Amino acid sequence: MQQVFQDLRNGEFCLMDMPLPKIRENQILVSSICSLISPGTEGMLTNFGKSNYIQKVMQKPEKMKDVLDKIASDGLIEAYDAVKNKLETPLPLGYSNVGYVLDVGKSVKGFKVGDRVASNGPHAEIFVVNQNLCALVPEEVSSEEGAFTVLASIGLQGIRLAVPTYGETFLVSGLGLIGLLTAQILISQGCRVLGVDLDKTKCLIAESFGVETFNISENNDQVNWILNKTNNIGVDGAIVTAATSSSLPINLAAKSCRKKGRIILVGSTSIDLKREYFYEKEISFQVSCSYGPGRYDKHYEENSIDYPIGYVRWTEKRNFEAILYALSKNNLKTKNLISHRFDFEKIKDAYKLLLSKEMSL
Numbered sequence: 001m002q003q004v005f006q007d008l009r010n011g012e013f014c015l016m017d018m019p020l021p022k023i024r025e026n027q028i029l030v031s032s033i034c035s036l037i038s039p040g041t042e043g044m045l046t047n048f049g050k051s052n053y054i055q056k057v058m059q060k061p062e063k064m065k066d067v068l069d070k071i072a073s074d075g076l077i078e079a080y081d082a083v084k085n086k087l088e089t090p091l092p093l094g095y096s097n098v099g100y101v102l103d104v105g106k107s108v109k110g111f112k113v114g115d116r117v118a119s120n121g122p123h124a125e126i127f128v129v130n131q132n133l134c135a136l137v138p139e140e141v142s143s144e145e146g147a148f149t150v151l152a153s154i155g156l157q158g159i160r161l162a163v164p165t166y167g168e169t170f171l172v173s174g175l176g177l178i179g180l181l182t183a184q185i186l187i188s189q190g191c192r193v194l195g196v197d198l199d200k201t202k203c204l205i206a207e208s209f210g211v212e213t214f215n216i217s218e219n220n221d222q223v224n225w226i227l228n229k230t231n232n233i234g235v236d237g238a239i240v241t242a243a244t245s246s247s248l249p250i251n252l253a254a255k256s257c258r259k260k261g262r263i264i265l266v267g268s269t270s271i272d273l274k275r276e277y278f279y280e281k282e283i284s285f286q287v288s289c290s291y292g293p294g295r296y297d298k299h300y301e302e303n304s305i306d307y308p309i310g311y312v313r314w315t316e317k318r319n320f321e322a323i324l325y326a327l328s329k330n331n332l333k334t335k336n337l338i339s340h341r342f343d344f345e346k347i348k349d350a351y352k353l354l355l356s357k358e359m360s361l
Contacts, residue, residue, distance in 0.1 A: 007091075099116070101117060173239070
C-alpha cells in the first residue's frame with residue numbers, strides 16, 4: 001500500500017510503498033475513502049521543507065536552543081548527526097481521514113468490519129489507528145463531510161476552553177479552514193461572530209455562514225472596526241486560528257477584547273505578549289491542545305484507557321462524535337470549504353498548490 005511522506009531535507013513529497021500495517025489488540029485497520037489536506041498545518045510543513053538550513057533555523061528558533069544544548073552536552077559531531085538523522089527521516093503527512101474498517105483488534109469495542117469511521121489517520125491507502133482516535137460516521141454524513149471531523153474538533157476544543165455563553169460576541173482571527181469551522185460552531189452556540197482575515201475570498205465564505213468580516217489587507221484598523229461593532233465594549237472573547245510567525249494576531253485580539261475577556265490560541269503563532277494589553281483588562285490567555293483531552297497521552301491514545309465521562313466530559317474521541325452529530329443535523333456546513341479535489345496518485349499537485357499564490361482550502 002502507498003502512503004504520503006515529505007523529505008524534510010528538500011521539501012519533496014513522495015508516495016512510498018509500505019508494507020501492510022499490522023494491528024495490535026486495541027487498534028483498527030482502515031482503508032481510506034478520502035483524506036483532507038489541512039492547508040495551515042501542511043502548508044507550514046511544505047514551506048519549512050522547501051527552505052534551506054538557515055531558513056529552517058529562523059522558522060524554528062526554539063529548536064536552535066535544543067541544538068545548542070545538545071552541542072554543549074554531547075559535542076558538535078553528535079549534535080550534527082542527531083539533526084541530520086532527524087531531517088533524513090521521512091515525515092508522514094495527514095491527520096483527517098474517513099475510511100472503512102478492514103479489521104479490528106480483539107479488545108476493540110464499538111467497531112466492526114465494514115464500519116465507516118473518521119479518524120486522525122494519515123494520507124495512506126491503508127493505516128492503523130487506535131480506537132480512541134476514531135469515531136463512527138453516521139449514515140446521513142457523507143465521507144467528504146466526515147473528513148472535516150478532526151479539523152473541526154481542533155476548533156471545538158478551543159471553543160470549549162473559551163466557555164462561550166449565548167449572546168456573547170467572539171472574534172475569530174484567521175479565516176482559514178479551522179477558522180471557518182470554528183466560526184460556524186460559535187454561531188450554532190448562539191454567539192455573534194466577527195472574523196478577520198487577509199483573504200477577501202475567505203471573508204466572503206465566512207459571511208455566507210453569518211460571520212461579520214473585516215479584510216485586513218484593505219484596512220489594518222481592526223481594533224476600531226471591532227469597537228465600532230460592539231458599542232466600544234470590545235469582544236467577549238477571541239479564538240486565534242491564524243498560522244503566522246508573528247504575535248500580532250494575539251496582541252490585536254487583546255486590544256479588541258473587553259475587560260476580563262479571554263483569548264484562546266488554536267492556531268500557530270509566536271507568543272510574544274504585550275503585558276500592558278493583558279494587564280489593564282485582566283485578559284486571560286490559554287493555548288488549546290489539538291483535538292482535546294487525551295491528546296499526546298500515551299495511556300489514552302496508545303493503551304486505550306479512557307477518561308471517565310463524569311470527570312472528563314469531552315475527550316478527543318467525544319469531540320469527534322460531537323462534530324459528526326453536528327454534521328448529521330446540518331449544523332456544520334463543509335461543502336463550500338472544499339476548494340480542490342485530487343486523486344491520490346496526484347498528491348504532489350496538491351502540495352504544489354499549497355506553495356502557489358492560488359487560494360485553497
